[in-house]
Amino acid sequence: MSGDALHDRVFLTRVLEPGDETGGRWVRELGVGEVARRLRGGGAVLPGVSGKRWAGLRARAGNAEPGRDLAAARAAGVRFVAPGDGEWPRQLEDLGDARPLGLWVRGRSSLRIWALKSVAVVGARACTEYGAQVAVGLAAGLAERGWVVVSGGAYGVDGAAHRGALSAGGATVAVLACGVDRPYPRGHTELISRIAEQGLVVGELPPGDHPTPSRFVLRNRVIAALTRGTVVVEAAYRSGSLVTARAARRLGRPTMGVPGPVTSALSAGVHELLREDAVVVTDAAEVVELVGAMGELAPERRGPVLPRDLLAPGARRILAALPAREATAVAEIARGAQTTPDDTVARLYELRALGYVERHGDGWKLTRQAMVSVGRGPGDR
Known part of the structure; x- marks a missing residue:
């Protein structure tokens, strides 16, 4: 240029x-x-x-005075990246006439390269311990998988997401609503300085400029456009993070939410987002499944495998037909399992060898071990 x-x-x-x-x-x-x-x-x-x-x-x-702004930027280790530059993230063009005129960037890495594989993790400033824990774990998991975590540098979920990525030795980008040479909030001065050392600090406003409520809202469209998808971790009904998520949806990016307690006002906004058309995610693998390459699937979720799960279907039906307390005749067990008496006898001897049933005269009943494994108590039939 x-x-x-x-x-x-x-x-x-x-x-x-x-x-x-x-x-x-x-x-x-x-x-x-x-x-x-x-x-x-x-x-x-x-x-x-x-x-x-x-x-x-x-x-x-x-x-x-653009000369003064450029001099102040150089003194603070900040560069100006404009549309058409090699470092300009082309996905910002999706914003149309609302795209940034340029971005002030603090940090050594290439914003364009990092943005190619990035995810926004945003949420409530006054988050709960649950929200902070989820944000840290989610960001760390994304960083370990080679994804760049983008957030707004604010208190609460934003700060937790940045820290999670940094703790995993990963990459993170803070998009500020003020000049990148003056960290905001002040309480995050050390964090934002660390991000500038290990990652990138980005903003639209020139050096020294201050944040305003409207600038926070408008900043969120950059977070949404810069990334491959947006995850919301805790948000009340009136939350800037919902603005980010809805901007991502308008841009055709995946929008995701982490559910929380239905009794929590800080989860109400996320749940409303999920009711609209966002996708439930609970960890980094599920996020990557939505934003990553074809075939990057999250592992199938299953409960623990119980010994009875390994039984053949016919044996499981016999086991379910046996009462917990009293010995029962073969004919009655066969009726309950909807099979023949001969098949029932064969299955019962198989189950006895495995320790599930015992014979009492002409009847059969569950062993104490079996009652524990199948979740029956002495009060059951």
Whole structure:
């Protein structure tokens, strides 16, 4: 990118808010240079903007100094990545006119390469111990499988996800709603610095810029677009993480949720997401099955194999037909199992050899060992 084009894009990141679709349309239709020229006062008012808003944009333009921003970025070890650059993640183009004008990146790795195999793990800031534990385990499992964990650097689930990935020696990306040279929240200064050392810290806003509620919401579309899918771990009905998940769904990315207690308000938003069309996931293997390559299937889930599971179907029917307390005649057992008396006798001797039944005169009953293994108690028939 030429020096003028770079300065114009950096200038626009200081003038236009993230996700400004009107501004994005100007850039698409007129080009970065022309939009910057007009905002600096070198031409007609840009289309589709009120006089009041135009005055506000012009005031911002008067204070923008792209050279200063680039110098501050270099001093903080931050680079500016723009559409068309080799490091630009092309999936961000899915945002259309709401795509970022560029991204400020802190860290040594390639954002484009990392984004190719990344998953967003997001959730409640005021998460429960359960939510934090799930986020750590999920992120660590993804990192161990070679996936990059992307989140927002916030308290709660976000921080737990970043820590889980780092603890597994994996890769993680924090997408901030402020300048990447000023960690936010302040309590995560050490964590975000560690992410910048081992991973990447990314944001749309120029150095020194501060977060606002609307910027947090708009930041979430970048997390959704950057990644192959989004997992929500705990979220109330009004949660920014649901904004991320729904943005991912609109972009055609898999949307996943980890269920929690139905009595918890912090799981209510996730459960609503699951009622819509998100997929239930409980661990990293299930996430990878949805976002990974064909054939990366999660293991089949089964309960423990019990000794009776190894019996032939006919023997299991005889076992089920035997009462727990009293010896029963062969004819009655055969009726209960819907088979012949001869078949019943053969199966009973087979079961006796395995320790499941014992003979009492002309009748048969379960052994004490069998009652434990089949879940019967002395009060059962």
